[in-house]
Amino acid sequence: MISTWFVEDILLEWEGKRVNHVIQAIGSSSTQKAQDFVKNNCPNQTPSVYGSYQELYDDPEVDIAYIGTPHAFHHRDCLEAINAGKNVLCEKSFTINAKQAREIFDAARKKNVYVAEAMWVRHRPLYQELSRLLHEQKIIGDVFRVFSDFANGADPASLPATSRHRDLSLGAGSLLDVGVYALTWGRMALGYQKELPQIVAKQTHEVGVEITTSAILQYSSGRQGICTCTSKALGAPGEVFLVVHGTNGYVEVEGRAASIPESFTVWKKQEGAADRAYFPREACEGKKYNFPQIGRGFVWEAENTALDILEGRKESRVMPWEETLYIMDLMDEIRAQGGTSYPGE
Ligand SMILES: NC(=O)C1=CN([C@@H]2O[C@H](COP(=O)(O)OP(=O)(O)OC[C@H]3O[C@@H](n4cnc5c(N)ncnc54)[C@H](OP(=O)(O)O)[C@@H]3O)[C@@H](O)[C@H]2O)C=CC1
Ligand SMILES: O=C1OC[C@@H](O)[C@H](O)[C@H]1O
DSSP: OHHOOOOOOHOOOOOOOOOOOOEEEEEOSSSSHHHHHHHHHHHOOOEEEEHHHHHHHTTEEEEHHHEOOOOGGHHHHHHHHTTTTTTEEEEEOOSSHHHHHHHHHHHHHHTTTEEEEEGGGGGGHHHHHHHHHHTOOOOTSSSSEEEEEOOOOOGGSSOOTTTTTTGGGGGGHHHHIIIIIHHHHHHHHHTOOOOOOOEEEEEEEEEETEEEEEEEEOTSSSEEEEEEEESSSSOTTTTTEEEEEEEEEEEEEEEEETTTEEEEEEOOOTOOTGGGSOOOOGGGOEEEOOOOOTTTOOHHHHHHHHHHTTTTTTSSSSSHHHHHHHHHHHHHHHHHHHHHOOOOO
């Protein structure tokens, strides 16, 4: 699924586009699937088609491999690509646990290749602008509390046992699938704290799969993040999925999902407005910031990644290794408290 979306987007023409991407090769578990992929998703490109991933990694014409397999394979696939000397952009969640992520970064360091987690939401202009307003402009004063959520309707119990949302050996579970976004928004909104927070977390399981996670992150400054997710229910379109409280107001972020933010509204504290909660929303003064969607929203990530490669970087400016590790460490701790583990752990 995600590989079709990504390819569709990177071939888009859009105003401000700086990089011309070429689909140089498709690697799949079968040549037929690779050929079908080209026919359905990039018929105007002429990539080499391979019935294995290794052949793509060995292709000298390929500058960077985009990995869109289920997360349980990211460790294996990244290491194989890196060992062949390829740069890599790998889907989220980057790996099953932090140990695997560290092994990948160690290998990349040794081979001197670029590796980045494809946490596309961080590349979106909305995300970047909100971070600037919150932490450089301090538009709502000091942020002290954040709520973030991702409700996704995969509903593992209703899916075949082979689905990546149901099969533990493919990395099934809402935390790794969508909770990673809730933690990402929480991390940004709380201002990228250096220390790891204290965590209190609970997880619910159904058909052996983690379907709901709630985690409270508490920093030594007293700042708190309340980060939640579920794969059992879809959020309402346009719903608020992130609320950021500051000493001088708050911000709500709305969108189709926490991966597809569309706008945010800044509500500043007003003189004599302590009881604003009792007024209808329209009677209050909020400033809404809208952000246009381009394609499915992968264009910024693809552009930044290509520019990183062209500039000879080994890490993404937007998603450096330490950020992937920070989020993976949080998820390890949340899973340890919630009672979720994966085969081989
Ligand atoms: N950024 C985003 O918005 C999104 C990111 N993702 C991430 O992308 C990754 C893939 O998700 P998604 O596209 O939904 O996954 P799919 O279930 O669609 O699988 C993707 C591909 O992985 C390959 N694959 C290799 N081995 C297996 C196996 N044993 N079982 C199933 N597939 C296998 C298959 O390709 P082939 O046979 O051709 O080799 C398959 O088509 C996940 O890590 C997910 O978190 C997913 C959705 C959205
Ligand atoms: O990254 C994602 O975002 C959208 C969800 O539908 C999907 O399950 C997830 O992988």
